[in-house]
Amino acid sequence: MGNIVYYTTSILVLSVFVFIFLERKYPYRKGLKVFREGFWVDLIWYTFVQSYFLQIIIFAWILYPLRQHYLANFNFVTNWPIVWQVLFFLVTHDLYIYWFHRWQHHSKILWKTHEAHHSNKEVDWLAGTRSHSVEILINQTIEYAPIILLGANPIVIPIKALIDAVWGMYIHSNIDIKSGKLQYIINGPEMHQWHHADQREVFYANYGTKFAIWDWMFGTAYLPNKKPMRFGLYYKFPKDYFLQHLYMFKKVDEDKLLEIKTFKAYYDLRPKLFKFLGLIKEGQTFSAEEHVMEQQPHQALAEELK
Ligand SMILES: [Zn+2]
Numbered sequence: 461m462g463n464i465v466y467y468t469t470s471i472l473v474l475s476v477f478v479f480i481f482l483e484r485k486y487p488y489r490k491g492l493k494v495f496r497e498g499f500w501v502d503l504i505w506y507t508f509v510q511s512y513f514l515q516i517i518i519f520a521w522i523l524y525p526l527r528q529h530y531l532a533n534f535n536f537v538t539n540w541p542i543v544w545q546v547l548f549f550l551v552t553h554d555l556y557i558y559w560f561h562r563w564q565h566h567s568k569i570l571w572k573t574h575e576a577h578h579s580n581k582e583v584d585w586l587a588g589t590r591s592h593s594v595e596i597l598i599n600q601t602i603e604y605a606p607i608i609l610l611g612a613n614p615i616v617i618p619i620k621a622l623i624d625a626v627w628g629m630y631i632h633s634n635i636d637i638k639s640g641k642l643q644y645i646i647n648g649p650e651m652h653q654w655h656h657a658d659q660r661e662v663f664y665a666n667y668g669t670k671f672a673i674w675d676w677m678f679g680t681a682y683l684p685n686k687k688p689m690r691f692g693l694y695y696k697f698p699k700d701y702f703l704q705h706l707y708m709f710k711k712v713d714e715d716k717l718l719e720i721k722t723f724k725a726y727y728d729l730r731p732k733l734f735k736f737l738g739l740i741k742e743g744q745t746f747s748a749e750e751h752v753m754e755q756q757p758h759q760a761l762a763e764e765l766k
């Protein structure tokens with residue numbers, strides 16, 4: 461088991477460099493920086509801190525106790541070859557996630573769990589990691605429940621996690637890929653970059669994660685011969701990780717909060733630390749200083765959709 465985690469982690473780290481390289485070499489949109497706005501929030505908070513704690517909750521607190529107490533001897537898939545186990549969970553989970561994702565876009569309550577994922581104004585290999593912890597808690601518990609409860613081989617977990625991570629980076633990556641007929645089956649940036657567009661024609665389209673076939677089968681595919689003009693949400697959304705979480709329960713206005721001295725001091729901690737470490741240059745700003753979002757050019761659409 462230790463070995464497989466070593467291999468999957470190495471492949472994951474290597475993939476990050478490959479995606480960053482391909483984004484520079486063949487950009488979907490030119491000029492997108494590696495350290496784009498929100499990069500550190502996605503990397504530190506969503507990728508490392510949030511995942512670490514959610515894994516403990518999902519596996520140690522929910523799924524393993526469930527298995528031990530109720531289904532300790534239930535071994536439905538145990539004797540299947542590993543490849544079949546992985547394929548089975550890959551396809552069944554992807555079909556589930558297609559419908560749940562579609563539901564999230566149609567239900568006002570479920571949208572609250574998903575809007576953070578759409579809040580990046582610039583979409584790249586890392587942007588997909590931004591998902592509200594409630595969304596991850598629901599989706600990953602449902603994803604790994606059958607793997608653990610049906611008695612899958614334990615190595616299916618790191619293999620599936622690696623496939624999720626690499627495929628997630630791929631569909632969000634800013635790489636200009638034309639996969640031709642393959643796009644009818646396998647999802648990629650061509651369709652998922654559009655899913656993140658702040659454009660009316662895709663508000664209810666391209667829900668597929670790994671397989672695009674669901675979108676083509678169920679009539680929600682959108683793949684025009686052009687690229688999106690805008691990305692992200694059509695309304696103001698906080699840039700701070702904790703406010704992004706709080707937004708689910710209360711529509712907080714980050715601008716107003718920044719008028720409070722202690723909040724501003726907390727908000728400026730990160731840029732100050734980065735300047736201290738020399739990671740951003742003097743005079744270069746981010747976070748609080750540049751945080752006031754531009755007025756959306758299509759406010760009328762926002763009003764119309766209320
Ligand atoms: Zn979505």
Ligand SMILES: [Zn+2]
Pocket residue numbers: 577588632652655656
């Ligand atoms: Zn996405």
